[in-house]
Amino acid sequence: MIGKIKGKLTEFDNNSGLVETTSGIFYLVFLPSSFLDPSFIGKEIELYTYLQLKEETIVLFGFKTKEEIDFFKLLLTVSGIGPKIAFNIVNFSNLSQLKQAIKENDPDYLNQIPGLGKKTALKIIVELSQKLKNELEIKKLYLTDEDKLVFDALISLGFEAKIIKKILPRLPKHSSLEERIQQAIKMIK
Numbered sequence: 001m002i003g004k005i006k007g008k009l010t011e012f013d014n015n016s017g018l019v020e021t022t023s024g025i026f027y028l029v030f031l032p033s034s035f036l037d038p039s040f041i042g043k044e045i046e047l048y049t050y051l052q053l054k055e056e057t058i059v060l061f062g063f064k065t066k067e068e069i070d071f072f073k074l075l076l077t078v079s080g081i082g083p084k085i086a087f088n089i090v091n092f093s094n095l096s097q098l099k100q101a102i103k104e105n106d107p108d109y110l111n112q113i114p115g116l117g118k119k120t121a122l123k124i125i126v127e128l129s130q131k132l133k134n135e136l137e138i139k140k141l142y143l144t145d146e147d148k149l150v151f152d153a154l155i156s157l158g159f160e161a162k163i164i165k166k167i168l169p170r171l172p173k174h175s176s177l178e179e180r181i182q183q184a185i186k187m188i189k
Contacts, residue, residue, distance in 0.1 A: 001051055002027075002049050002051050002060060003048065003049060004046065004047065004048055004049060005019055005021065005027055005029065005046070005047050005049055005060075005062070006021070006044065006045070006046040006047075007019040007020050007021040007022065007027070007044065007045070008020045008042060008043065008044050008045075009031075009035065009040045009041055009042070009043060009044075009045050010026065010041070010042070011041065012031060012035070012036055012040075012041075015030055015031060015033070015036060015091075016028055016029060016030050016031060017029060017031045017035065017036070019045065019047070019062075027060060028060065029047060029049065029060045029061070029062040030059065030060065030061045030062060030087055031047075031062050032047075032062060032063060032064050032068070032091055033091050033092065034064060035062075035064075047062035047063060047064070048062070048063045048064075048065070048066055048068070048069040049061065049062055049063070049069075050063070050069060050072060050073070050083065052083045059083065061083060061087045063090065067095060068090050068095060071090055071095055071098075071099075072086050072087060072090045074128065074131065075089055075090070075124070075128075077127070077128075077131075078123060078124050078127045078128060079123070079127070080120065080123060081120070081123075081124070085115065085116070085120070088113065088114065088115055088116070089110075089113055089116065089124075092113050092114055093109075093110075093112075093113055097109065098110070099132055101125075102124065102125050102128050102129055102132055103129055103132055105125055105129065106125075107121040107122055107125060110124060110125070144173075146173075146177060146180070147168055149177055150164075150168065150171065150177065150180050150181055150184060151164055151165075151168065153181050154181065154184055154185070154188075157185070159185075159188055163188055164184070164188075167184055167187045167188065168184075170187065171183055171184055171187075
């Protein structure tokens with residue numbers, strides 16, 4: 001599997017280009033629209049890649065950031081969304097606005113993306129809104145090992161997870177485990 005490519009962009013045509021690696025191999029990659037500019041010819045670029053194997057062809061999709069490729073892969077989990085449509089969605093939209101539109105059930109934003117119809121936009125919203133909500137909650141609550149111990153201790157004492165999640169970030173990080181648990185109990189009560 002090809003996960004990342006670093007090399008010189010030698011040419012592009014439409015939405016794909018040739019990237020020459022230091023070993024002299026040229027990869028044909030679907031490029032993010034930001035690289036489809038003559039000023040990038042001859043410059044070194046670095047892309048996260050997704051390799052699609054079909055019966056008769058091998059297609060390589062390139063992404064500027066890890067966040068873009070992760071969202072691309074998330075789009076592939078939606079029934080009826082293939083790599084080309086998912087690439088188009090990521091390529092022709094602002095990722096944070098796209099996520100916001102999905103969370104807010106706003107199909108109008110998605111309908112502005114070339115090649116995306118209303119039914120597909122609604123399907124994306126229905127299938128991804130809960131996944132994005134869960135992703136946000138996980139990112140909001142990054143737990144260290146000590147946080148997990150505090151969390152588990154408070155759960156065993158009968159406190160609600162929702163309340164614990166709100167106070168964990170406010171607990172001092174350099175206190176002992178016992179002090180953090182005591183402070184958490186005081187904050188909850």
